[in-house]
Amino acid sequence: MSDRSDRSDRSDQGRPTSVLAQPLRPPSAGRLAACLGLFVLGAVVGVAGALVQPAWFxxxxxxxxxxxxxxxxxAGLALRSRAGAASAAGGWVIVVLLxxxxxxxxxxxxxxxxxxYLFLLxxxxxxxxxxxxxxxxxxxxRAVRLGK
Incomplete structure (x- = not known):
């Protein structure tokens, strides 16, 4: 019986499952600053795009x-997460809607x-x-199956 319970707590390679399932951590100060900077950069790109798009149709x-x-x-590739892309997109959307x-x-x-309308949508x-x-x-x- 102990062999069966031992197997259920371990992955296929014999490592504990806690190594595979890592909890989320709060973002660091540098990551928050990068997201804020990308938000501002998204706002700048939104203003520039609003001025450029009617110039040459x-x-x-x-x-x-x-x-x-x-x-x-x-931004998504630089931060290796969706938070970077969402920060830049959020700055763009808010400024363009304003x-x-x-x-x-x-x-x-x-x-x-x-x-x-094509620019907005x-x-x-x-x-x-x-x-x-x-x-x-x-x-x-390396050998983790994400579909299961």
């Missing part, structure tokens, strides 16, 4: 969306045209895709 729109995609994918509001003086940044779609494609945390063991 198809080219400016593609350039603005490519800049956001590069930032989000690069820029869509018109002021009492009648000033606005986005015209009511197809390019503006396409940018949100790019942010979601990049945050989904970012690498996730994997177990340290």
């Amino acid at each position: 198809p080219g400016g729109l593609l350039l603005a969306l490519a800049g956001e995609a590069g930032l989000c994918l690069g 820029l869509t509001a018109s002021r009492p003086e009648g000033d606005f940044l986005f015209a009511a045209g197809a390019g503006s 396409g940018g949100i779609a790019v942010a979601v895709i990049c945050a989904t494609l970012a690498p996730v945390r994997q177990p340290n063991a």
Whole structure:
């Protein structure tokens, strides 16, 4: 009987399962600072994209969306987590949504045209895709089957 209970507490290689299942740790100060910096960088890319996209209609729109995609994918790869991509995307989304509001003086940044809507909706779609494609945390063991 002791052999059977011993087997249930161990993985296939004979190591304890606690080595494979590591608990989540709170983020370090450096990781929080990196996420905050990526949030601000996402906001800057959002403002730049809002200014570039109406300049040359198809080219400016593609350039603005490519800049956001590069930032989000690069942030995810740099931090090796979805938090990096989500931080950059969050800064972009918040700034672009704030820029869509018109002021009492009648000033606005986005015209009511197809390019503006493609920039808003396409940018949100790019942010979601990049945050989904970012690498996730994997177990340290080599022979771990993630499907089970």
